[in-house]
Amino acid sequence: MYLVKNSPRALLAALIPLAIVEAVLMVFAIAGGQVTDPAGTPAPDKILVLFAGRMAINAAFLFAGHVVLRQWTISSRLAYGLMGGVMAAASYAIAIRNHIQLAAPGDGTVVTIGLLPTIAGMIGGFLYGQFAGLSPVARATGVAAAADAPAVSPPIVFDGPVRVRTSIAGIAIAALMPTVLATLLPYTLVPLLMNGFADKSTAHIFAAVIPAQTFMVMMVISVIPSSIFMLCVHHVARAMSRRSAWEYAAIGGVAALACVLLLVLVLPILAALLVPAAFCGAVMGALYRRFAGLEPVPLPEAVIATDPNALVGADHPSRRQHGVILSN
Structure with missing residues (x-):
């Protein structure tokens, strides 16, 4: 059994799609504010602080989800992708609830806009599972363990197609x-x-x-x-x-x-x-x-047979000629 490693490099890679989506949403918010209220356009420092805050929340939630999956000994990339989507959606919900954003989404667009960070979070979770790598689960050593048992199990190898x-x-x-x-x-x-x-x-x-x-x-x-x-x-x-x-x-x-x-x-x-x-x-x-x-x-599909006599090869003589039953 394997666990996904703790990797700052993988976390940074996972934040890239979230950073792109957050930047795009902020740009649209700034553009909308420029049209509706040009005098109220936020200063660059405020934009940077909000962006950094959103990314910090995303990073914290993503790493928390990774820790939870490690506790559950789950290492599949599908699980990490789903985890990233859930954590990104939760981060978006917290940002909406606490107004950690430049402008609130319009009426009827909260869920629609939330799909973008959710999809980006799914990609980010997948990237974390991809780049972090796997490590074997450490086995507990106790007195009851056999003295002649190997300390480390041999790696599983495969040389097939x-x-x-x-x-x-x-x-x-x-x-x-x-x-x-x-x-x-x-x-x-x-x-x-x-x-x-x-x-x-x-x-x-x-x-x-x-x-x-x-x-x-x-x-x-x-x-x-x-x-x-x-x-x-x-x-x-x-x-x-x-x-x-x-x-x-x-x-x-x-x-x-x-x-x-x-x-x-x-x-x-x-x-x-x-x-x-x-x-x-x-x-x-x-x-x-x-x-x-x-x-x-994958291996060939299993054959369901009802007649044992039919279980013969393709070059068997019975495949090229018919048996004869003489009727009275």
Whole structure:
């Protein structure tokens, strides 16, 4: 039996999706306040303090959930993903209850907005379980233990055939790559945007809102198609018995390039996306392989037989000729 280790590095990695979501929500809150009450826009120091407070609460809840799972000797990545979602939802509820936020959600949007940190928390919990690593459970040593018993049990090894697992969390992480890459594009326009406004405060607001808006729009329109694409790439790679990250990256890049080529036949202007799409597909394939892991090839399904005479091989003579029963 194994437990997930205590790892500050894994905790920092788990906080990355939560930090992105919190930053996006804060940007939208600032933009909304700029429209409704420009004079009441909070100072940067207050924004930083609120952001740090939210992240501290998220980190505390995530680590507390990890401690609880260790007490229950649960180490599966599915359990850590569910734990991350529950803890992120609890952190969001506490922030709403105690007004640890820039602006309260509008009427009828509390639950809808809460889905974003919940999903980010699920990804964060999965990342913690992935990066922290496992350690064997320490066995209690007592007087009743046999004197000749081995102090450490030998490690379990497997040398049979393996294949890449089908991982929902891996698909979700890989499916976010188009969103992340598309969000990086507006940052190249920030210097131009800053020079285009006479009011620099307004320019700063727009410079923050445009990437956040791009992130939300791309996430809504691309997550489901990207998930389907990644699932297809995974099954193609599995059918070809490919397991390395480089092979998954190559298959993902070729598949993305093929998809864009088909779209170019309809809209030739999309030819400009050939190289970015191939790069994005390669990154998605490599990311999926990194987080999916391996599993043993399943054994053949058991056969339910009612006639013992039918349990013969495919090359048995009875399979190629019929028995004859002479009737009177």
